[in-house]
Amino acid sequence: MKPARFDYARPATLAEALALLAQPEAAVLAGGQSLMPMMNLRVARPALLVDINRLPGLGEIRLAGGVLRIGALARHAEVLASPLVAQAAPLLPQALAQVAHAAIRNRGTLGGSLSLADPAAELPACMLALDATLVVASARGERRIPAGAFFHGLYSTALAADELLLAAELPAAAPGWRFAFLEVARRHGDFAMAGVALALGPNAARLALCGVEAGQRRQPAAEAALAAGDPAAAIAALASTDAMDGPDLPAAQRRHLAQVLLRRALAQLEAADAAA
């Protein structure tokens, strides 16, 4: 199980990386924790690997002016351990603790997970629930895409072939907002059978799922019910999700798990409120 042949480039500057990405069948190599398995299985056969691991500053995490900016090359382990992230986006550490395993979190990157858009991945759901803006660049220039417009469904995003994700920008958690991320997997760190990313504010809510639907989106009906203070209606609304179906896990079971997880998430926030 070895990858097919490829060319390899390790640019030292962003401009150089973007020029390389304009070449046909180029692929970005970030943490490699999804791309390398796909190449070893020969599901992916890029002609050129553009290794962005040495690009300066692309992994920076900073908080300024009420905006948390996480560079695309920030490793999961770094984001998980970051005090700035814990303070400004407390949903992310909850989710990242359930992302894969320690050795994979040492290499895997935020940008890699978002660019791949695996339906079971935790971080796309978090970006939706945290109302992130994604900053992308190509040799043609830079643009900013709201998370809601970035994810286009199964392994599909707004990124053009020559574009590179540079960072995610998240509004820092506002007072009165609470966050919960819960998932069910067969083994800790395995792909989620279902997961919920919930941001609950005063008369407002943002909710996204992972491992349930093939695409990544917010759940407007459930959000409206939560904003109106009707958790039972929110849980009921998840009965009509467009859940993935398969012999290992029927759609009805994924829907059921999503409903159970939302109920638990709400109970967790309520218990935290009662303790406070």
Add this chain to the structure above:
Amino acid sequence: MLPPDEPTAGITCSVNGQDIRTQVPLRRSLVDWLRHDVGLTGSHVGCEHGVCGACHVRVDGQVVRGCLMLAVQADGARIETIEGAADPLTLALQDAFFRHAALQCGFCTPGMILQAAELLAANPTPSRAEVREALSGNYCRCTGYQPIVDAVMAVSADMPARQA
């Protein structure tokens, strides 16, 4: 064997304290290079897609999947394999794995020990659940995991004594 016209690149790195300057095939994984070209066969190749953890090595002090990193990416890096991991924690874990019969065939053991050492370095007093979580990315098909967790807990219990 790769064909003679296989594209390669030059790398310079340190492996277990020894400096190496060589050419590597672009598509050779770090663990394959360590095993076939450097001759260090302590890191094992199990699933080759990041699931089993048998290929764990340390790169610049962090445990990574050796099958999901290319040898060419190790240019400039400091690599440690189980053969070179001589820190007290690793040695204590090797001893505890032996005493607790935490291995049978031994295929998963180097990966387990490197991962357990990383856990104990960050958290010297983990709960059993935390040990299980830290080792969730390492498959063992022999032991049923209980003696592995026992061994890690035993090293943890000895750590304050060793520091005193």
